[in-house]
Amino acid sequence: MAVFPTPRPLNRILLLSLVPVASWFIVRPLLEPVPQLPVLYTSLGFSIFAFLFTIYLVPSLGPTFINANLTGNDLLKTYSTLIPESMGLVCASVYIVTLTLFIPFAFSDALTTPVHSSATAEGITVSEFPHRQLAVYLSSLLSLLTATLLGFLDDVFDIRWRHKLPIPVIASIPLLMVYFAERGNTNVVVPLPLRSLFGTLVNLGPLYYLYMSLLSTFCTNSINILAGINGSEVSQALIIAVSVILNDLLYLPWPIGVRVPVHLLGNNTEIGFGGVWKAGMAFGSKELVERHLFSLYFMLPLVAVCAGFMYHNWYPARAFPGDTLCYMTGMAFAVVGIQAHFSKTLLLFFMPQIFNFILSCPQLFGLVPCPRHRVPRFDPATNLLHPSKAVFERPPSRLTTFILQIFSVLGLTVATPHPKTGLIHETTNLTILNFLLVRLGPMSEKRLVQVLMCVQVAGSVLAFFIRYGLAGLVYDGDRR
Amino acid sequence: MAVFPTPRPLNRILLLSLVPVASWFIVRPLLEPVPQLPVLYTSLGFSIFAFLFTIYLVPSLGPTFINANLTGNDLLKTYSTLIPESMGLVCASVYIVTLTLFIPFAFSDALTTPVHSSATAEGITVSEFPHRQLAVYLSSLLSLLTATLLGFLDDVFDIRWRHKLPIPVIASIPLLMVYFAERGNTNVVVPLPLRSLFGTLVNLGPLYYLYMSLLSTFCTNSINILAGINGSEVSQALIIAVSVILNDLLYLPWPIGVRVPVHLLGNNTEIGFGGVWKAGMAFGSKELVERHLFSLYFMLPLVAVCAGFMYHNWYPARAFPGDTLCYMTGMAFAVVGIQAHFSKTLLLFFMPQIFNFILSCPQLFGLVPCPRHRVPRFDPATNLLHPSKAVFERPPSRLTTFILQIFSVLGLTVATPHPKTGLIHETTNLTILNFLLVRLGPMSEKRLVQVLMCVQVAGSVLAFFIRYGLAGLVYDGDRR
Numbered sequence: 001m002a003v004f005p006t007p008r009p010l011n012r013i014l015l016l017s018l019v020p021v022a023s024w025f026i027v028r029p030l031l032e033p034v035p036q037l038p039v040l041y042t043s044l045g046f047s048i049f050a051f052l053f054t055i056y057l058v059p060s061l062g063p064t065f066i067n068a069n070l071t072g073n074d075l076l077k078t079y080s081t082l083i084p085e086s087m088g089l090v091c092a093s094v095y096i097v098t099l100t101l102f103i104p105f106a107f108s109d110a111l112t113t114p115v116h117s118s119a120t121a122e123g124i125t126v127s128e129f130p131h132r133q134l135a136v137y138l139s140s141l142l143s144l145l146t147a148t149l150l151g152f153l154d155d156v157f158d159i160r161w162r163h164k165l166p167i168p169v170i171a172s173i174p175l176l177m178v179y180f181a182e183r184g185n186t187n188v189v190v191p192l193p194l195r196s197l198f199g200t201l202v203n204l205g206p207l208y209y210l211y212m213s214l215l216s217t218f219c220t221n222s223i224n225i226l227a228g229i230n231g232s233e234v235s236q237a238l239i240i241a242v243s244v245i246l247n248d249l250l251y252l253p254w255p256i257g258v259r260v261p262v263h264l265l266g267n268n269t270e271i272g273f274g275g276v277w278k279a280g281m282a283f284g285s286k287e288l289v290e291r292h293l294f295s296l297y298f299m300l301p302l303v304a305v306c307a308g309f310m311y312h313n314w315y316p317a318r319a320f321p322g323d324t325l326c327y328m329t330g331m332a333f334a335v336v337g338i339q340a341h342f343s344k345t346l347l348l349f350f351m352p353q354i355f356n357f358i359l360s361c362p363q364l365f366g367l368v369p370c371p372r373h374r375v376p377r378f379d380p381a382t383n384l385l386h387p388s389k390a391v392f393e394r395p396p397s398r399l400t401t402f403i404l405q406i407f408s409v410l411g412l413t414v415a416t417p418h419p420k421t422g423l424i425h426e427t428t429n430l431t432i433l434n435f436l437l438v439r440l441g442p443m444s445e446k447r448l449v450q451v452l453m454c455v456q457v458a459g460s461v462l463a464f465f466i467r468y469g470l471a472g473l474v475y476d477g478d479r480r
Numbered sequence: 481m482a483v484f485p486t487p488r489p490l491n492r493i494l495l496l497s498l499v500p501v502a503s504w505f506i507v508r509p510l511l512e513p514v515p516q517l518p519v520l521y522t523s524l525g526f527s528i529f530a531f532l533f534t535i536y537l538v539p540s541l542g543p544t545f546i547n548a549n550l551t552g553n554d555l556l557k558t559y560s561t562l563i564p565e566s567m568g569l570v571c572a573s574v575y576i577v578t579l580t581l582f583i584p585f586a587f588s589d590a591l592t593t594p595v596h597s598s599a600t601a602e603g604i605t606v607s608e609f610p611h612r613q614l615a616v617y618l619s620s621l622l623s624l625l626t627a628t629l630l631g632f633l634d635d636v637f638d639i640r641w642r643h644k645l646p647i648p649v650i651a652s653i654p655l656l657m658v659y660f661a662e663r664g665n666t667n668v669v670v671p672l673p674l675r676s677l678f679g680t681l682v683n684l685g686p687l688y689y690l691y692m693s694l695l696s697t698f699c700t701n702s703i704n705i706l707a708g709i710n711g712s713e714v715s716q717a718l719i720i721a722v723s724v725i726l727n728d729l730l731y732l733p734w735p736i737g738v739r740v741p742v743h744l745l746g747n748n749t750e751i752g753f754g755g756v757w758k759a760g761m762a763f764g765s766k767e768l769v770e771r772h773l774f775s776l777y778f779m780l781p782l783v784a785v786c787a788g789f790m791y792h793n794w795y796p797a798r799a800f801p802g803d804t805l806c807y808m809t810g811m812a813f814a815v816v817g818i819q820a821h822f823s824k825t826l827l828l829f830f831m832p833q834i835f836n837f838i839l840s841c842p843q844l845f846g847l848v849p850c851p852r853h854r855v856p857r858f859d860p861a862t863n864l865l866h867p868s869k870a871v872f873e874r875p876p877s878r879l880t881t882f883i884l885q886i887f888s889v890l891g892l893t894v895a896t897p898h899p900k901t902g903l904i905h906e907t908t909n910l911t912i913l914n915f916l917l918v919r920l921g922p923m924s925e926k927r928l929v930q931v932l933m934c935v936q937v938a939g940s941v942l943a944f945f946i947r948y949g950l951a952g953l954v955y956d957g958d959r960r
Contacts, residue, residue, distance in 0.1 A: 064637055067637075069549065070636075089633075097653070100653050103657040103658060103660075104661045107661045131611030131612050134611075134658070134662075135611055135614045135615050135618060138618035138619055138654075138658070139618055141622055141654070142580070142621055142622055142625065145622065146625065148629065149625065149629050152629070152632075156550075156636060157544055157547075157548045173577070173581070174583075174621070177583040178618070180583075180584045181587045182614075
């Protein structure tokens with residue numbers, strides 16, 4: 001008989017009090033006067049419901065997952081209760097169902113304007129049916145659903161990581177096919193210093209499609225390899241999604257008029273919020289506003305399901321995300337980056353992941369031995385995590401030694417020489433988690449995930465500074 | 481160590497000779513003179529490739545499925561080798577990838593007309609981008625993918641049948657949402673005898689959505705409950721798909737001019753094939769031709785993956801389809817029935833399934849005991865199948881006795897009375913398979929599936945007779 005982990009208790013009153021709030025957000029756009037961004041209200045309402053469904057469904061479906069043998073052992077605990085694995089599937093299902101039910105609200109005036117009306121809220125409800133946007137939305141959903149299916153297959157079939165690296169490319173196919181069928185824009189704006197060589201715009205053609213599929217591969221795998229401790233995958237996704245939302249909000253037409261002193265960040269333009277289609281960074285471009293609304297429609301429910309899941313995945317975890325969550329969230333970021341055309345900004349929010357990826361390269365490409373798990377080592381006596389180590393069974397090559405010496409000098413790893421030969425004998429595993437333990441000393445799992453979250457938040461703050469402070473040095477206002 | 485079933489040998493030369501044929505179909509539309517229905521060539525080419533991929537992938541992925549514990553025991557065999565289960569997932573994946581890669585060919589002139597050209601082949605390449613059709617196509621793909629995921633989840637989590645009956649409704653949500661967002665047509669043509677009451681057209685409104693979701697539920701589950709012997713699920717899907725294709729072909733603009741003597745079937749119109757947009761049943765309606773092309777694009781690859789899978793699922797089966805195949809194929813039929821607006825004709829092709837469903841009702845609704853498996857009983861001594869029986873542990877109710885007596889009189893079942901009480905003690909299980917064994921006597925499994933296929937073919941022939949012969953009695957030419 002399987003032993004089920006005790007589910008984390010839920011504050012029923014607090015949660016149920018969210019139901020009227022969510023309902024209000026959904027009903028409000030149907031009432032006069034129609035708010036300026038009615039669909040955004042609907043999206044918020046749906047997201048709150050998605051949060052509630054996730055936070056309730058995860059514990060109640062746990063036993064089903066355990067019975068179906070989808071279980072994992074928590075390596076960093078003293079107990080060995082089986083924890084339901086692949087529960088990111090629940091998040092992904094709630095997420096995709098939410099986005100599907102949202103379709104009539106986002107793309108049809110069938111709900112909002114039952115009688116023939118010409119004067120609608122500016123900018124959101126368009127008079128002509130937005131077929132093109134619907135096709136883009138549906139292709140995004142298809143890619144998300146494919147990613148979910150592939151993530152779950154990965155969990156069930158336990159695909160080896162070398163084989164699964166390119167899997168997200170498959171999930172990006174629907175996106176690319178529709179992009180191609182629609183003859184999507186494959187131009188990129190050239191940075192100012194290179195314009196004398198390439199001109200203002202360069203048509204990348206097929207390379208642009210390569211770039212898009214690489215983006216989805218990167219977003220997916222970079223979250224997947226930064227895994228191993230309770231809450232690490234979902235907290236990354238949560239913080240990146242919140243960062244994307246904050247970025248999107250900058251482009252919305254705020255009804256209140258405020259001026260942000262962007263010059264303090266080094267930019268020489270001043271942002272004047274306020275007025276319809278006079279959004280700060282959108283500078284009156286309806287297209288930019290629509291793109292960032294599209295991004296919001298995908299990111300708000302993502303934050304919701306991640307938050308709901310994180311409650312149960314938080315230390316000590318009662319549910320594991322599995323690869324499914326990484327695939328789904330990674331694909332969601334790739335989708336908004338591609339469809340809303342801010343992939344460079346998006347990548348800035350992935351700085352900790354990029355750092356982790358570069359750090360991991362010697363292990364990923366076989367220069368340094370790569371054990372099956374690179375998670376930190378757990379000391380049951382002190383309940384603290386220590387950096388785990390990779391042991392060289394054969395003497396390292398000169399290139400490996402050189403790289404590890406550089407990493408050691410930079411403080412990224414601790415490489416231990418063999419007492420007799422003097423050659424590097426073992427090194428701490430090359431992940432950001434082990435790096436944090438090397439720099440900050442042993443700490444508990446809960447503290448480590450908190451530190452990781454701080455790093456992610458700091459990365460996002462830096463990203464905003466680079467994007468709105470420094471980008472003016474290499475790009476002008478010409479954003480396409 | 482798992483014992484793998486010996487894969488069925490593949491005739492490599494014969495199969496590889498299909499590669500140039502498929503390639504020709506894909507390349508042909510790109511060459512001058514462009515054929516009249518260029519995209520149909522592409523679809524055929526893609527379908528042949530889908531067939532090849534399926535027939536090769538199923539045996540090569542078998543061990544992976546067995547290692548992931550996705551296995552089944554063949555109940556009707558003397559051996560007990562584990563057979564890989566849920567391999568309909570391979571069909572579904574090949575099918576969906578095929579349909580995805582097909583998008584640019586079906587919806588974009590980016591491939592066929594690189595230079596600006598106004599004179600294109602009549603009817604297929606339209607000058608304006610067919611956003612609406614693309615959205616419909618994508619929502620169909622979403623429903624298919626959802627059905628695949630749910631089917632696979634059903635296999636992994638082994639959902640009880642009472643719970644899984646409504647699952648296909650979920651898969652139909654994307655279809656319905658887009659239908660609603662596009663304000664799809666919810667009118668139905670009223671049969672002639674009822675027109676004095678309701679008029680020519682009746683707007684069903686929300687009931688139409690109910691009808692559509694019930695259609696997907698029916699298509700999926702009716703194939704699922706007609707299962708149990710090698711090849712039964714996939715052969716049904718194959719024959720229904722071929723029937724749909726034959727029906728679609730009637731509406732295409734054939735370049736050759738022939739006249740079909742439909743009056744022999746009792747219809748008073750004569751079909752004149754020939755000439756662009758002068759298709760037989762389409763009577764020059766471009767919309768009808770486009771609808772049936774849409775249906776062909778979904779049915780051709782379906783036939784291909786079913787044929788490829790059937791080779792391995794044929795008696796004695798080396799691979800089992802699992803629920804995944806039933807969900808995927810059922811949804812594919814629902815999709816074309818709904819999107820191409822011929823759901824009534826479609827249901828005619830499901831006559832054996834409808835018969836099986838009605839026959840099963842007393843067991844499905846608990847009047848007659850329903851054992852976990854209702855497959856025929858296997859006699860290892862003779863290698864023949866006999867009707868399996870449901871035993872009453874309590875005396876049957878009067879209603880049950882009444883129904884079973886009627887079924888017995890009609891020759892649908894054999895109900896055995898108890899020697900002492902005279903009450904019905906046991907009855908053959910109420911499925912079409914047991915019915916066939918009751919009527920035709922014990923036979924081998926291979927023979928039974930062949931008989932079942934004959935029944936399905938006979939059903940389709942009858943369906944064509946009803947549709948094009950008798951339908952004229954209750955419907956005029958007004959088809960919307």
